[in-house]
Amino acid sequence: MNESESQRALVTGATSGIGRETARLLVAEGWRVIGTGRDHERLRDLNNELGERFIGYAADLSHPGAPDELTHFAEERFGSLDLLVNNAGCSWVGEMAEMPAHSVDALLSVNLRSLILLCRNAVPLLRSSARGQIVNIGSVAAHLHADRISVYSATKAAVITFSHALAKELAPLKIRVNTVSPTGTDTEVFERVGVDIDRDILIPAPDVAKIILLMTQLPDTVDVGELLIARRFTPGQ
Numbered sequence: 001m002n003e004s005e006s007q008r009a010l011v012t013g014a015t016s017g018i019g020r021e022t023a024r025l026l027v028a029e030g031w032r033v034i035g036t037g038r039d040h041e042r043l044r045d046l047n048n049e050l051g052e053r054f055i056g057y058a059a060d061l062s063h064p065g066a067p068d069e070l071t072h073f074a075e076e077r078f079g080s081l082d083l084l085v086n087n088a089g090c091s092w093v094g095e096m097a098e099m100p101a102h103s104v105d106a107l108l109s110v111n112l113r114s115l116i117l118l119c120r121n122a123v124p125l126l127r128s129s130a131r132g133q134i135v136n137i138g139s140v141a142a143h144l145h146a147d148r149i150s151v152y153s154a155t156k157a158a159v160i161t162f163s164h165a166l167a168k169e170l171a172p173l174k175i176r177v178n179t180v181s182p183t184g185t186d187t188e189v190f191e192r193v194g195v196d197i198d199r200d201i202l203i204p205a206p207d208v209a210k211i212i213l214l215m216t217q218l219p220d221t222v223d224v225g226e227l228l229i230a231r232r233f234t235p236g237q
């Protein structure tokens with residue numbers, strides 16, 4: 001496949017976990033990918049690993065201007081887009097009464113504000129693709145009403161509702177919008193929030209990436225809305 005035939009994706013949060021595996025898989029499938037994150041070194045490593053089909057773009061999505069700057073970069077490099085994967089996310093675990101305002105701000109700005117603005121900005125870029133689509137990453141946490149992650153869960157619930165409504169709005173433009181909501185996945189997020197977890201109950205990040213790729217291969221007549229991913233039931237466990 002030559003460069004002009006490759007599909008073009010923008011994947012946020014590509015320096016780690018689900019986003020990194022998604023970038024790897026898309027490149028392996030012949031896509032060209034712009035991947036983002038704050039960690040310059042990891043972006044360089046991915047560039048070395050994946051070659052010229054991967055373009056790293058360092059951005060802190062909690063900064064107000066970052067979504068616009070990132071979209072301009074994508075437009076400059078690719079002209080248009082076939083896929084936007086809004087995967088970057090952060091969490092905070094603890095008693096609500098202890099949650100610092102800056103952590104509330106970080107969750108709202110990264111998990112929700114930047115996702116909304118990137119969806120908005122991507123519309124003109126996705127319109128020129130025959131199969132333009134957005135995959136937003138939600139979470140089963142949105143449905144569990146678990147304590148100590150109320151703000152995280154609320155951002156993900158908002159992502160899911162926003163995505164359902166946007167799917168209707170963008171349907172006449174032939175742009176799909178779906179949400180993939182994983183259950184606990186084996187990534188760095190647990191270290192980042194200081195939670196010790198039994199990794200045996202988690203699903204591997206490369207498997208979530210396979211589901212994200214699957215979303216790009218749906219028949220033309222089908223959408224899933226929100227796809228909840230659970231760990232496969234294992235008798236005796």
Ligand SMILES: NC(=O)c1ccc[n+]([C@@H]2O[C@H](COP(=O)([O-])OP(=O)(O)OC[C@H]3O[C@@H](n4cnc5c(N)ncnc54)[C@H](OP(=O)(O)O)[C@@H]3O)[C@@H](O)[C@H]2O)c1
Nearest residue numbers: 013015016017018037038039060061088089184185187188
């Ligand atoms: N792991 C799970 O159990 C699980 C379950 C359900 C849903 N999810 C969702 O899946 C998505 C990916 O999470 P993950 O589990 O793969 O976590 P992860 O390994 O911690 O990766 C998070 C990614 O988001 C990026 N990121 C975080 N804050 C950012 C910021 N301010 N600006 C730009 N990028 C930022 C990180 O990049 P830098 O550090 O380089 O900035 C990293 O690439 C998230 O939306 C998460 O909520 C995860």
